[in-house]
Amino acid sequence: MGLLAAALAVLTAAVGFVSVSGNARQTACYALQLDARARMERCMEAVRGYREELGLPLSPEDFHKTGLIGEEYTDITTTLGSIEAKRTAADPDMAALLVRMFSEAGLRSGDRVGAGFSGSFPSLNLAVLCACDAMGLEAVYISSVGASTYGANSPELTFPDMAHRLFLDGLISHDSALVTPGGDRDNGGGVFDEEAFVPILKRVESWGIPVMREEDYQKNLSSRLDVYGADGIDCFVAAGGNITSMGLGDSALSLGQGLLHHTVSPDRLSKTSGLVEWYLAQGIPVINLLNVRKIAADYSMPFDPMARSAPGDSPVYWTTEYPRGPIALALGIALLLLVAARKGRTEFADIKTTGDGK
Template sequence: MSRAKRERKLLALLLACALLAWGTAALAAGQGRRTETGYAAVQLAAADLLEDCFRQVRTYKEELGIPLSELDYHQTGMIGESYTGITTTLGAIEAKRTTAWPEMGALCVRLLHEAGVRSGDTVGAGFSGSFPAMDLAVIAACQVMGVELIYISSVGASTYGANHPALTFPEMAHRLVEDGLLETDSAAVTLGGGGDVGGGMDPACAEEIRGRLAEAGLLLLEEPDYRRNLELRQQLYQQEGPIDCFVAVGGNVTSMGRGESGISLGQGLLSPEKIVRLTEDSGLVQRYLSQGLPVINLLNIKQLAADYGLPYDPAQWPERGTSAVYFETDYPGTVLLLGLAGAAVLLALCRWVRRSAGTARKEERGYHGQTESSADHPDH
């Protein structure tokens, strides 16, 4: 078989393989059966609890004279200011509005379930003030699932997060516990910001908040040494746990690590296989992944919404219980198996053609070598 003919045959086989894969996927998608998750009732309970928390936070703001933001289109009470003395970084208002949706409680139940967390398990979490609604969603999800939660919360917040100096996220959660809506308070609190010790914050604001945290009886951790900070957090999770899963909400440096390595890990439930090695800059996300522990990362909300088929910053939310997080799609196994088998056969044929081509080239080189040898030694 000529080289050109072999290449045409290879191309045809690869094209057939691609068409088979596309056709199988299309056929399976068309025959997919959408069913409600087996824990939809728990998801709805988490969404209801989260909505109650939002409602109560609105009353706290009203008591403190904090007006609801004009950018809080759904009037959830979970959207903060553009900038205050405890604002640490820039944040997208669209992401903050997306998390301020009661259905985020349902999403967190699903994420925890996919991570293998069940009633009686223990979850450790690191909460930034940047996404107060998502922080509360994790707490609500654990509470309705009967999961023990150990969380360390931070004061600092990015723009439009819980960045009003009069009502930080740790205080918000503390009041919700005092009022009986939530069962679990912060195991410890940090200032967040630069070095996780309030770097970049207004010193007067930070000092006033320290006083209120002490008055509330909340444990404030202020450890400027990065490695020691991580060790203190892990010790806390261990002595109260050990934990079966770690959840990171927001971009606190102790969760995501220093530099950009944590951002590249992805969103939602992370796979331990993504971690190659730990460095001095690694955070708790990397550390727990390296131990084989399930980790849920909640930072890139736009990507997270896309992965779970949720709307991103819509003008109107879907009706409760109808979003994609309540449903799973079962695809016909026979169709997928046959498609996979067919693709495997076609790829095997591609390999056979390539190996045949290699064998032919070797025989051709051997033939020419023998001819040249005979010319040099006519007695042979």
């Protein structure tokens, strides 16, 4: 038992030493992260200007004056949302986070990203687009009009409106490929005030962007896959809780948040599966952006902070490298001690057996 205790003590000491000996280093994509953050800051400034032009005051809940926090309730509000999560997501460092996620997914310049955007987190939508532009990725995205509380729920400035104006102003490289109502079954049924909803779709159609209001769930999914293209995509991003991304049931929620590293067996797919499950079953990387609290925790980002980090200061720009030598030495010593302990037990057992034989 003494040797076993010694082995444990060696490992414990090594872990303690290494835990305080890590060296923080910039991520390999640090410069791209700063570029994406700067792009998102320009987008946020522009959106604030759009709100001013339309006579839409900043929300009193928008502590950081981002322009990306909506009202508590409007005629196009779909579900309840957390104001703390909305404020956390409305941070230009989210664009830096998406660069890191795309890099971790192995994406390179020229790759295609397919995205499904609800209006609930306009900040996350813009973070995805700014990260794509910074990395030279082609973004093909479908936008929804409806939004949860404090999202892009102003009928005069929905997320498709924001994206279209930002595209025209040259601040993002791609406009929406398709716009849908969002909400219940992605067709707006039973959720919206029709008088507020119809003019929005007509406005979108006037830009030359197709609008889809498809009640059949499978046809809706099929149409979305057609938009993403016959050549397919290299990564799928689900931002917000659009039903076609998450599916009709709760199965996609169990798959996790952020970059999903695992795949899904094709046998798991059903008529209620959404695009998150579908793309994972094809072996395509998926980034799921819905539970902001968990995503922030996973990357050591503060949740609903009163102050924002300076560019490049957030943990999302840094990784920690630990010295390998002490761990290797400790493992070697511990292994020798365990071998010695096992040998000692074997010899003791032999002596005991011999003594019993007498």
